[in-house]
Amino acid sequence: MSTRPAALSTRERVLEAAAELTGQVGWSAVTMARLAEVVGVSRQTIYNEIGSKPGLAEAIILRELERFLEIVTAAFDEHPSDLIAAIKGSARGVLEHAQDNSLLHAVVSATHGADTELLPLLTTHSHNLLAAAKQVVSQRLTPYELTLDPDKLEAAIDMVVRVVLSHAMQPSASPATTADDIAWIAERVLR
Missing domain, CATH: 1.10.10.60 (Homeodomain-like)
Structure with a gap:
């Protein structure tokens, strides 16, 4: 410990x-x-x-979500006038934090049969976790000049958040490379 x-x-x-x-x-x-x-x-x-133990599980997952969302907030704070840099920084920070996160690895392994007690956490609370992440990103977009229709902006936010979460759960490249790719896609969608 x-x-x-x-x-x-x-x-x-x-x-x-x-x-x-x-x-x-x-x-x-x-x-x-x-x-x-x-x-x-x-x-x-x-x-x-x-x-209870289920309450403990929920509390540790929500605590970890807070840590990930703090990384997103910090990246947006670092890039108040460059949305793509903020997205890239957020993605990279989240993916770097996920890379060596033993709790995340335990939760992910649960989806692959290693410890099925955690699986309900992902399925029951996945909507809430996704909604919280999307809400933080949405709130941080206010200072940026975006001309997208609100429905399209919501779809873009959903896409970015889901892609980052997917790579956090199953990385396919380094955090830096993946963040570059996510920023490239976001820039084409948002501008």
């Missing part, structure tokens, strides 16, 4: 430990007792902070 700053709340320490354990041993091997031992609290504290 990595060293955690003392400033983290018990809930954050639990989520961090759960994500690390999932990446190391798989979701099915994560138990509330094992998690309590790793965090150094009682099992009851885990239940008080998180609730």
